[in-house]
Amino acid sequence: MYSYPRALRKLIAELEKLPGIGTHTATRLAFHLLDKSQQEIEELAGALTGFKKNISFCSKCHNMAEEDPCQICSSSERDQSLLCVVESPRDVIAMEKTGEYKGLYHVLRGLISPLDDVGPEDLALANFRERLQELQVQEVIIATDPSTEGDATALYLKKILQGSDIKITRLAQGLPAGGDLEYADEVTLSRALSGRSEIKYD
Amino acid sequence: MYSYPRALRKLIAELEKLPGIGTHTATRLAFHLLDKSQQEIEELAGALTGFKKNISFCSKCHNMAEEDPCQICSSSERDQSLLCVVESPRDVIAMEKTGEYKGLYHVLRGLISPLDDVGPEDLALANFRERLQELQVQEVIIATDPSTEGDATALYLKKILQGSDIKITRLAQGLPAGGDLEYADEVTLSRALSGRSEIKYD
Numbered sequence: 001m002y003s004y005p006r007a008l009r010k011l012i013a014e015l016e017k018l019p020g021i022g023t024h025t026a027t028r029l030a031f032h033l034l035d036k037s038q039q040e041i042e043e044l045a046g047a048l049t050g051f052k053k054n055i056s057f058c059s060k061c062h063n064m065a066e067e068d069p070c071q072i073c074s075s076s077e078r079d080q081s082l083l084c085v086v087e088s089p090r091d092v093i094a095m096e097k098t099g100e101y102k103g104l105y106h107v108l109r110g111l112i113s114p115l116d117d118v119g120p121e122d123l124a125l126a127n128f129r130e131r132l133q134e135l136q137v138q139e140v141i142i143a144t145d146p147s148t149e150g151d152a153t154a155l156y157l158k159k160i161l162q163g164s165d166i167k168i169t170r171l172a173q174g175l176p177a178g179g180d181l182e183y184a185d186e187v188t189l190s191r192a193l194s195g196r197s198e199i200k201y202d
Numbered sequence: 203m204y205s206y207p208r209a210l211r212k213l214i215a216e217l218e219k220l221p222g223i224g225t226h227t228a229t230r231l232a233f234h235l236l237d238k239s240q241q242e243i244e245e246l247a248g249a250l251t252g253f254k255k256n257i258s259f260c261s262k263c264h265n266m267a268e269e270d271p272c273q274i275c276s277s278s279e280r281d282q283s284l285l286c287v288v289e290s291p292r293d294v295i296a297m298e299k300t301g302e303y304k305g306l307y308h309v310l311r312g313l314i315s316p317l318d319d320v321g322p323e324d325l326a327l328a329n330f331r332e333r334l335q336e337l338q339v340q341e342v343i344i345a346t347d348p349s350t351e352g353d354a355t356a357l358y359l360k361k362i363l364q365g366s367d368i369k370i371t372r373l374a375q376g377l378p379a380g381g382d383l384e385y386a387d388e389v390t391l392s393r394a395l396s397g398r399s400e401i402k403y404d
Contacts, residue, residue, distance in 0.1 A: 002298045005268045007256035014249040045247040047216040054209035066207045
């Protein structure tokens with residue numbers, strides 16, 4: 001049967017490998033690119049081939065960084081006694097966006113997930129104990145996702161810290177801001193209930 | 203404020219230029235690619251830079267082709283007296299998929315759209331009259347979209363053909379197969395009504 005030229009089919013096949021991009025989207029993207037100048041395409045291709053080489057990871061917190069140690073680890077304005085443990089560099093960005101957190105981070109670059117064959121040894125925890133001592137951490141905030149994997153990882157971190165005098169906390173679970181109680185799922189609602197806070201009288 | 207390394211931001215910015223891809227999707231794609239090997243990324247980049255060079259257009263029907271004239275134009279099994287006018291190479295694929303059409307194509311590579319500053323002179327029509335004569339076309343099937351642009355283009359083609367003895371037809375408009383009359387919009391329904399066909403008694 002008649003079909004697209006080979007070079008176009010190859011591009012569509014490559015684009016289809018990306019997550020969330022099916023044949024239709026890949027075809028649409030390929031046709032979009034066909035209308036672009038070779039220079040614009042080269043820029044995209046250049047950004048693709050170059051980006052991995054230019055990204056390194058901080059040897060202390062394992063976050064993505066342009067220098068080592070990273071901007072956050074080497075900042076003197078950060079509270080060295082507070083360590084927030086997150087799954088990925090994206091979570092660091094999310095935390096930073098709040099503008100509320102002034103401590104340091106530890107990026108696990110994964111969560112414990114037996115189904116995906118990811119164990120504690122696959123997480124960036126080799127220098128974790130060492131960091132706790134070096135920084136004289138007072139509190140570890142576990143900011144892993146409120147999922148099975150996040151819970152498993154939180155439990156494992158608790159086990160590591162057991163016996164030390166470091167305080168452990170976990171991000172609150174409950175109704176999201178602007179959310180609708182009526183549409184909240186049972187797990188969220190029961191967690192919001194058990195984590196309810198008292199309103200003091202004036 | 204703290205943000206992603208420069209190389210990653212550059213890639214996200216490049217991906218965001220693609221249609222239907224916003225900051226969130228672009229970030230997700232970039233992180234997905236970060237987990238891939240450099241070789242896999244190079245393959246995608248290679249497909250991108252190479253594909254435009256390897257795609258040419260048929261000088262007769264203006265469809266995308268690997269050789270000139272294209273597979274369809276040079277086929278002896280095609281009905282040379284039937285010419286289907288479509289907007290883009292994607293429409294050729296759609297028509298071919300039906301397995302019903304055995305004539306030739308003429309790909310306009312655009313539709314008349316005054317709002318987007320696209321006039322008849324921007325369509326691939328330079329050799330249209332010449333082709334009609336050369337092929338001794340009996341019928342021109344106008345298969346442009348059932349949109350304002352498609353209608354305008356159909357009208358223009360009608361004007362070109364005026365006075366010749368070539369039959370002009372346009373694809374039927376009506377309810378899509380598997381569609382629901384209840385949910386059909388008024389325009390579709392009124393076109394389905396005016397284009398109704400008689401059911402003959404046995």
